[in-house]
Amino acid sequence: xxxxxxxxxxxxxxxxxxxxxxxxxxxxxxxxxxxxxxxxxxxxxxxxxxxxxxxxxxxxxxxxxxxxxxxxxxxxxxxxxxxxxxxxxxxxxxxxxxxxxxxxxxxxxxxxxxxxxxxxxxxxxxxxxxxxxxxxxxxxxxxxxxxxxxxxxxxxxxxxxxxxxxxxxxxxxxxxxxxxxxxxxxxxxxxxxxxxxxxxxxxxxxxxxxxxxxxxxxxxxxxxxxxxxxxxxxxxxxxxxxxxxxxxxxxxxxxxxxxxxxxxxxxxxxxxxxxxxxxxxxxxxxxxxxxxxxxxxxxxxxxxxx
Ligand code: ATP
Numbered sequence: 200x201x202x203x204x205x206x207x208x209x210x211x212x213x214x215x216x217x218x219x220x221x222x223x224x225x226x227x228x229x230x231x232x233x234x235x236x237x238x239x240x241x242x243x244x245x246x247x248x249x250x251x252x253x254x255x256x257x258x259x260x261x262x263x264x265x266x267x268x269x270x271x272x273x274x275x276x277x278x279x280x281x282x283x284x285x286x287x288x289x290x291x292x293x294x295x296x297x298x299x300x301x302x303x304x305x306x307x308x309x310x311x312x313x314x315x316x317x318x319x320x321x322x323x324x325x326x327x328x329x330x331x332x333x334x335x336x337x338x339x340x341x342x343x344x345x346x347x348x349x350x351x352x353x354x355x356x357x358x359x360x361x362x363x364x365x366x367x368x369x370x371x372x373x374x375x376x377x378x379x380x381x382x383x384x385x386x387x388x389x390x391x392x393x394x395x396x397x398x399x400x401x402x403x404x405x406x407x408x409x410x411x412x413x414x415x416x417x418x419x420x421x422x423x424x425x426x427x428x429x430x431x432x433x434x435x436x437x438x439x440x441x442x443x444x445x446x447x448x449x450x451x452x453x454x455x456x457x458x459x460x461x462x463x464x465x466x467x468x469x470x471x472x473x474x475x476x477x478x479x480x481x482x483x484x485x486x487x488x489x490x491x492x493x494x495x496x497x498x499x500x501x502x503x504x505x
Contacts, residue, residue: 203245204317208310208494209235209345210301210487211338212368212452212459214407214415215400218422221387226337226353230397232360232404233338235345236368236489240295240306241497242270244314247288250274254290258297261376269304273311273335280331281321289314298376300427300453305338309494312343317496329357345493347407349400363410365488366461367468369446371437371481373456377427382454385426395422416448416461427455434458437480444474 211233219228240256252264252271262268266275270289278285289311295303312332316323323331325343332339337354349358398420406414428434434451437458441449445467446460458481462468465488472484 201246201318203243204314205241205243205497206310206314206494207239207241207497208306208342209489209491210238210295210303210306211235211341212301212370212489213421214419215403216421216423216453217398217400218383218386219397220394221383222353227383228397229337229350229352229354230399231350231354232400233341233348233350233354234366234489235342235347235491235493236370236487237491238295238301238370238485238487240303240310241292242307242310242314243290244311244318245288245290246286246318248286250285250287250289252289252291254293256291256293257295258303259293261297269308269335270311273308273339274315276331276335277312277315277321277323278319280327281319281323283319283321287315287318296372296457298378299372299457300377300379300451300455301370301457302338302342302453305336306342306494308332308335308339309342312339313494313496341493343493345491347490349404360404360407362407362490366415366490367463367465368487368489369441369460369462369468369472369475370452370485370487371441371458371460371475372483372485373431373434373437373458374482375456377431377454377456379454382423382426382430385430386423389426389429412447412461412463419448419450419461421450421453423454424451427451431456437475440478440480441471441475444471444478446471
């Protein structure tokens with residue numbers, strides 16, 4: 200029997216998320232800067248007959264174990280694309296909270312593509328994997344490569360962005376979930392008939408390149424934030440508290456409800472995380488840094504599947 204393939208995949212936050220018009224396919228045009236951060240899910244693929252799926256860890260109980268799960272859809276899409284049978288046992292260990300604005304589902308899909316490509320020996324190569332990924336969801340292609348990238352289209356057209364060094368963040372994870380579709384619908388409702396131009400993230404990209412953290416803090420932007428706050432007004436208190444406790448900047452991550460706070464050092468991250476937890480303005484906190492690599496095979500010491 201072939202050895203199990205274990206793949207680790209990070210979460211993402213959006214440092215810039217400009218949302219344009221709703222397109223005829225229902226998606227919105229985006230201009231976004233993705234950052235992959237060090238909060239990881241893990242997918243293990245093992246030889247089997249037919250497809251089966253198990254999920255444990257953060258938020259596992261809320262997830263479907265059939266084609267409703269992006270992991271299942273990713274394996275089926277890869278098998279169809281490569282013309283091989285979809286034969287694998289897939290085991291997911293989740294640390295990325297579900298429907299939290301961190302793209303955990305897309306991350307798992309990216310990890311599954313890498314794991315099954317290896318398990319089945321389909322050796323698709325990066326460009327073909329990206330093409331399959333883009334059909335599965337807007338963030339999946341980014342999470343294959345990770346790092347820091349500008350995303351256009353609906354987020355699937357990627358250009359790498361250079362950044363000097365590591366950036367430290369505290370994630371304040373809220374109670375409950377927010378559906379990305381509902382947050383986009385709320386944004387459309389708030390905007391009414393107003394048509395907005397996509398805003399390019401030039402200031403942010405320059406600030407990242409020269410490591411001007413004050414300028415990065417000032418350039419963080421998320422069009423979905425107003426909609427997320429409209430649906431979850433309690434997030435205002437989280438953002439205010441992070442600001443009060445000395446974060447360089449705070450922003451709703453993607454469609455929320457996670458809030459991401461930028462800090463200068465890993466020590467500052469520990470202090471802010473403890474203070475946010477003590478203030479009781481979120482369910483839990485996570486200290487992360489980025490950019491980190493996207494979905495990658497783990498060779499030593501994986502988290503043991505159940
Ligand atoms: P989106 O990716 O839609 O922008 P998000 O980052 O806030 O949203 P995800 O954790 O990716 O949230 O989950 C989005 C939805 O995808 C959830 O409602 C969930 O039921 C569904 N889903 C399917 N498979 C998975 C998976 N493996 N992990 C997480 N969510 C999944």
